Amino acid sequence: MSIIKVGIIGTGFSAKSHIEALRRLNGIEVAAISASTLEKAKKTAEQFAIPKFYGSVDDLICDPEIDVIHNCTPNYLHYHINKKVLESGKHLLSEKPLAMTSEESRELVELAKSKNVVAGVCFNYRHYPLVAQAKELIQKGEYGPVHFVHGTYLQDWLLYDTDYNWRLDTKRNGKSRAIADIGSHWCDTVQYVLNKKIVEVFADLKTVHPIRKRPIGEVETFKSKGQEVFEEIQVDSEDCGSVMVHFEDGTHGVFVVSQVNAGRKNCLTFEIAAKSGTLYWNQEEPNKLWIGRRDEANIELVRDPSLLSAFPASLAHYPGGHQEGWPDGLKNLFIDFYQAVKTSPNPSSTSFATIEDGHHIMQLIEAILKSNEEKRWVKVQTGQEVFQ
Incomplete structure (x- = not known):
């Protein structure tokens, strides 16, 4: 076509x-x-x-x-x-x-x-150049085996009890909110970088505003100001929480999600600790990758195609110093997806999240909710269609 x-x-x-x-x-x-x-x-x-x-x-x-x-x-x-x-x-x-x-x-x-x-x-978030660079460094064993991972996904757009949109309605959004909406992004990104699935979780979730004031009329995501007429509604989904995780190779980790952290707009971070180095990336400062070392000076690798490996460099569409961010990551996702469409039914190698990846995330969300309810470690259900 x-x-x-x-x-x-x-x-x-x-x-x-x-x-x-x-x-x-x-x-x-x-x-x-x-x-x-x-x-x-x-x-x-x-x-x-x-x-x-x-x-x-x-x-x-x-x-x-x-x-x-x-x-x-x-x-x-x-x-x-x-x-x-x-x-x-x-x-x-x-x-x-x-x-x-x-x-x-x-x-x-x-x-x-x-x-x-x-x-x-x-x-x-898989499709940022420095996320791809982090993945390549980990896969090549540049800093040795990984032993611990931690990170966050923090926002503030639901900080006040007067903040509201359809995602607070469990019938329209689902049982989980902060985990399903933003925690799922953290899990997918880190699983992609490590090339390892999360197989076990222990969650502690919290609803900060069990009663919210819903404005009369529809409100788009991230927009709530200017509403004057409200009705009180009960909220059953989580505003924030923390989740300890085990990956399939035995690596331990923990991540924190919140939609009620003042000043945090879209703060997805991960820090991957390996034998001889640590990699840290923050989506709000996406053009640099911090590399920590114990016996040498730390490094800040910037998004410059001339400094990156071949595949990460292909995700950077402008020279170093010409900053790229969220819209460019989305563009990279679409480039990858449509390359698969063009070569279907025998698509070339791809990096986008497949429908199988999406299914595993659903299983992971359900395990997190079960863990929070039962206050224990819960194994993520897996099937042949996930690990191929």
């Missing part, structure tokens, strides 16, 4: 981010968009000059001109839409989580296999 035509389902923050990133790729056309209403779809289509718009998901999926679909809807719609897309034989890139339960995500894995399509999940 010369031009790959893409359909976007959804009109919120994720959908608009996808549209902007896709438009930076060669040979890709955002050809259609659908929303919960025809009016919303038309408004976004006009904003981004998208030729077609639909008020029905089914109409978009059935459009014969559409080759690939991006699912950017609220969580509770993911499974049903993903299933329809896969059944149609179209390629799929879904926002996380892949589904609401691991039973649903397992079904989607098997369906994707039977249809022989490219299917991935939007875990975008």
